[in-house]
Amino acid sequence: MNAMGEALSRVLDPAALDACDKPRGRLVIEVPADWAGAVIEVVIPTRVACARCDGGGCEGCGLRGGHRVPGDPTGRLVRTRLPSALEGGVVLRILRPFGDDGAGIAQLHLEVRAGTAASAGVTWCASAVPEEPRIERAEPRAVAPPLGARKAATYATIAVALAALVAFVLGR
Ligand SMILES: [Zn+2]
Known part of the structure; x- marks a missing residue:
């Protein structure tokens, strides 16, 4: 088996995932x-x-029963595709959910249950059939400019309005 095949099988092998001693x-x-x-x-x-x-406490969590996830909400965002069948609940194993230098969690087991409403912090992104324009339009919302930038934009709009007013008055 070549190096890449080996790496891939290591990633996809549940036994290897279970044996991993990382958080x-x-x-x-x-x-x-x-x-x-x-x-x-x-x-x-x-x-x-x-x-x-x-939650009971073990060696893997230093007897704390859980793991802290540092960072602001954008840094703690995980995007994933749900399986096409959710009956009975599914567990998605997400490796290095926050990137290599991320929050120290090597695997996130995301247990998804089908119900009536989405849990807090869970948002729908794209339908089962990918629709690119829809994804495109959703992007700006996710990366909304910081308050400072929005204020600057507001001031710029006011300045333009004032300039127009002055031009109108002078023009009379
Ligand atoms: Zn534990």
């Missing part, structure tokens, strides 16, 4: 049943349960 977090969310197959975004809470002991 493993667990989060249970609920989504409406008709979200199956859709892409969702989840703002991971600042603390998630330890996936090994489920």
Whole structure:
């Protein structure tokens, strides 16, 4: 087996994932049943349960029962596609959910249950059939400019309005 095949099988092999001794977090969310197959975004809470002991405390979590997830909500955002069937609940294993230098959680076990409403912090992104323009339009909302930039834009608008007024008065 070549190096890449080996790496891939290591990533996809559940036994290897189970054997990994790095911090493993667990989060249970609920989504409406008709979200199956859709892409969702989840703002991971600042603390998630330890996936090994489920809160009881073990070596993997330093007996704390959970793991802290540092960073602001944007830094704790995870985007994933739901399976096309959610009946009975599914567990999505997300490796390095916050990137390599991320919050220290090597795996996030996202347990998804089909219900009536989406849990707090869970948003629908794209339907089962990807629709690019819809995704494009959703982007600016996710990266809204900081308050300072919005204020500057407001002042710029006011300045333009004033200039127009002055021009109008002078022109009379
Ligand atoms: Zn634990």
